[in-house]
Amino acid sequence: MIVLNLSCDREHRFEGWFSSNEDFDRQHGRKMLACPLCGSGEIVRLPSAPHVRTGAVPRDAGTAVPTPGRHYANLAPEVVTKLIDHIIDATEDVGAAFPEEARKIHYHEVPERQIRGTASNREVHALRDEGIEIVALPIPPHRAGKTH
Incomplete structure (x- = not known):
């Protein structure tokens, strides 16, 4: 990555x-x-500039190791919130059926539409291997259940 x-x-x-x-x-x-x-x-x-980790984070450093996908550079929190709101409002939540629905859309089995949902790392890699473009976005759990 x-x-x-x-x-x-x-x-x-x-x-x-x-x-x-x-x-x-x-x-x-x-x-x-x-x-x-x-x-x-x-x-x-x-x-x-490349980031090179030269050693492990000391256990007593009191600093959490950043989790990929949870930090944003040069974005105010209200901008991120507005972006997430827009994505939720403009997409259909298909939940765990996301990989299946993404394939149906990609292969023109159903009309094209904007969807969001959940997929495992394995499913994400399989979709990308098939040429299906997807984007992983961190939607906070308290917003994930909101319907469109």
Whole structure:
């Protein structure tokens, strides 16, 4: 997993998480990236320094190790909340049926629609192997049950 610094043409800066540099290049080339603040598809990669962990976090450091997907750079909490609200309002919650529904949409077995739901890591990898583009977003548990 790599984290890249990105920016849109309106100079909104944000992070993108990708499985590899090739994954970023593929998504960028297919115009699959968009600014989470304004929706612009004109995305550029910014220079970034690599992060190298040189040792384990001491047990007595009193600092929690960050969990991927739970932190946002340069985003105020109200912006994240607004983004999550928009996603919830604009998508249909299909719950655990997400992998099956995503396949039906991808293979044109059902009309295209915007969905959200849950999938295991194994299911996510299988969907991506089939060429089905999905995005993992951290929706807080207290919001996850809200219907569209």
